[in-house]
Amino acid sequence: AEKFLEYNDLDSEVAQEFAKEAEIEGKIALKLALEEDKEKEGEDKTNVSVRFISWQDKKYKVKTNPQDYLDYQKLTWKAAGKHKGETLDAKEFVYKKFGGRIMNPNEAAPKIMKCLTQIDSLDKALRDWREIDHIFAGPILYAECEDGKTVDLALAAFNDKNFKLRKILAGTFKLSFLSLDIKGVVL
Known part of the structure; x- marks a missing residue:
């Protein structure tokens, strides 16, 4: 077993990479092949090689026994x-799927698929909050004036000022901040 792990460089890092690929693809296939080392003699000459087969690249299909x-x-x-x-027989590969139904070995939803709906819902909720915040969080400076001439004077007074909100209403003069009522927003 140690010879097998060493030959294929199957340390914890490689195992973790295989696990990541299985998470992304929802399944994993590994090709097993006998390889001969021409520099060695006897039992050490033959080794079992393990190679990852990407479903994304190969779009492989698994055929099962109809009874099992x-x-x-x-x-x-x-x-x-x-x-x-290429076609590999049972003794030439290892296959494991991590999602989907047992009777459909070629249909394996990646584990990340299970949370995509929640991610999409969170994204929509954040967008809604940004729109609500844009509407309700910016108070409007309101100047209530006695007549139209005073309204023009009030607007002109704020015209050259660095007023960051950029929302000014002028009427008959009474100075205050207004904000929209958030009562109608369902949280």
Whole structure:
């Protein structure tokens, strides 16, 4: 077992990388192959090699025994782009899925899919809060004036000032801040 782990460089970091790939793809397939080391003799000459097969790249299909959905018999992918097609028999691969139904080995939803609805809902809620905040959090400076001439004077008085809110109403003169009522907003 140690020889196998060492040959394939299967330390904790690689195992963690395999786990990340399984999370992203919802399943993992590993190709097993016998490799000969020409520099060594005897038992040490042959090693079992383990290679990750990406579903994103290969779009592989798993064929099961019709009587046993967990008996994975073949792993196949077609030639596409730079990848050649290949079929692996049961003894040549390890396959595990982490989502979906047992009877559908080729349909495995990634674990991240389970929280996408919540993420989308949170995003919509944050957007709603930003819009509500934009409307209700900015008080409006209101100047109540006695006549139209005073209204013009009041607006002119604030015209060249660095008033950050940029929302000024002028009527008959009474100076105060107004804010919209938030009672109608459902939280």
